[in-house]
Amino acid sequence: MEITPEIKERLELLNEKYVALGQDLLSYLDGLLYADTVKYWDYIEVDTLLSLQKPKTKFPDEEIFIMYHQITELYFKLSLHEFKQLGEKQTIDAAYFTERVTRINRYFEALIKSFEVMISGMDRTEFMKFRMSLLPASGFQSAQYRFIEMYSTDFVNLVHKDVRSNYSIDSPISEMYDNIYWKEGATELITGKKTLTLVQFEERYQNEFLELGEKCKDSNLWRVYLRLNDADKKNEDVINAMKQNDVNVNINWPLAHYKSAVRYLNKDSADIAATGGTNWQKYLPPRFQKRIFYPELWSDQEIDEWGKAWVEEVLK
Ligand code: HEM
Numbered sequence: 207m208e209i210t211p212e213i214k215e216r217l218e219l220l221n222e223k224y225v226a227l228g229q230d231l232l233s234y235l236d237g238l239l240y241a242d243t244v245k246y247w248d249y250i251e252v253d254t255l256l257s258l259q260k261p262k263t264k265f266p267d268e269e270i271f272i273m274y275h276q277i278t279e280l281y282f283k284l285s286l287h288e289f290k291q292l293g294e295k296q297t298i299d300a301a302y303f304t305e306r307v308t309r310i311n312r313y314f315e316a317l318i319k320s321f322e323v324m325i326s327g328m329d330r331t332e333f334m335k336f337r338m339s340l341l342p343a344s345g346f347q348s349a350q351y352r353f354i355e356m357y358s359t360d361f362v363n364l365v366h367k368d369v370r371s372n373y374s375i376d377s378p379i380s381e382m383y384d385n386i387y388w389k390e391g392a393t394e395l396i397t398g399k400k401t402l403t404l405v406q407f408e409e410r411y412q413n414e415f416l417e418l419g420e421k422c423k424d425s426n427l428w429r430v431y432l433r434l435n436d437a438d439k440k441n442e443d444v445i446n447a448m449k450q451n452d453v454n455v456n457i458n459w460p461l462a463h464y465k466s467a468v469r470y471l472n473k474d475s476a477d478i479a480a481t482g483g484t485n486w487q488k489y490l491p492p493r494f495q496k497r498i499f500y501p502e503l504w505s506d507q508e509i510d511e512w513g514k515a516w517v518e519e520v521l522k
Contacts, residue, residue: 289357293425321462359499
């Protein structure tokens with residue numbers, strides 16, 4: 207074999223690399239000689255991925271339910287991958303900021319569009335049966351969903367809207383966490399007690415939520431936005447990407463999700479047991495939660511009418 211100048215140059219570069227690491231190039235060339243080639247199924251872990259669907263019942267549609275939740279968790283992970291990088295950037299410009307927030311928007315838009323897989327894609331009678339075998343588990347217990355909220359906005363914006371004005375960005379995270387909006391969604395209507403769904407969720411994740419709340423104080427997306435220079439802060443693309451993010455996460459996804467709850471859970475009294483006796487009809491719609499990540503970017507009227515048009519559309 208002819209040792210071309212290109213091959214020689216690569217060998218020299220490789221040698222430099224390994225000398226700098228105090229390593230012997232020849233041993234690494236031997237490693238290359240024996241290494242296997244990469245196969246798609248190994249790299250993507252296809253067999254592992256396809257082994258992760260473990261239904262609790264014999265109803266075929268339960269697999270759709272499991273897989274769609276898994277797909278959603280992967281998109282949440284993709285979103286968090288971007289939030290983390292954005293949070294760590296100390297110097298940032300409008301182009302990078304917009305590009306990365308648009309990636310997150312794209313992930314949520316894929317989820318919003320595909321939610322039809324849930325809304326129209328399962329047999330209701332089957333769903334009502336296999337749902338009972340999954341109690342008290344609920345998508346409510348998706349920790350990544352809560353991480354996304356903390357990576358997006360100041361913690362105070364996640365406090366329940368009725369007591370939010372008692373807190374500020376300087377309030378202790380632990381006090382705000384006690385009043386975080388989502389605890390209402392897992393509180394029994396009649397007794398006011400926490401549901402088992404919530405008790406178990408907090409047992410598993412509360413410490414992580416408190417730690418992340420502290421960590422995100424200076425690195426949530428709103429704080430990253432505030433680090434942009436004045437011109438970039440006013441940049442239309444930046445503002446539109448942020449607003450789209452707010453609408454995707456806090457109106458459009460919750461509403462697509464709400465439609466599936468309406469389709470499957472609205473009719474029977476057994477549904478009350480299936481959701482731990484919570485009043486999800488009053489809790490889930492964005493209009494009632496008024497969860498807004500970037501209130502500074504919206505007018506008073508827009509805040510006042512948050513999610514209104516969309517909810518009316520669904521309830522029609
Ligand atoms: C047929 C499909 C679905 C139905 C009927 C449904 C129903 C519900 C209900 C009733 C709640 C209120 C809490 C509770 O009572 O458990 C809830 C909360 C939640 N679900 Fe679902 N869900 C469905 C699919 C999904 C999917 C695919 C995900 C994706 C991870 C998901 C994620 C969530 C989240 C994050 C919450 C909390 C929302 C909040 O706190 O605002 N759900 N769901």
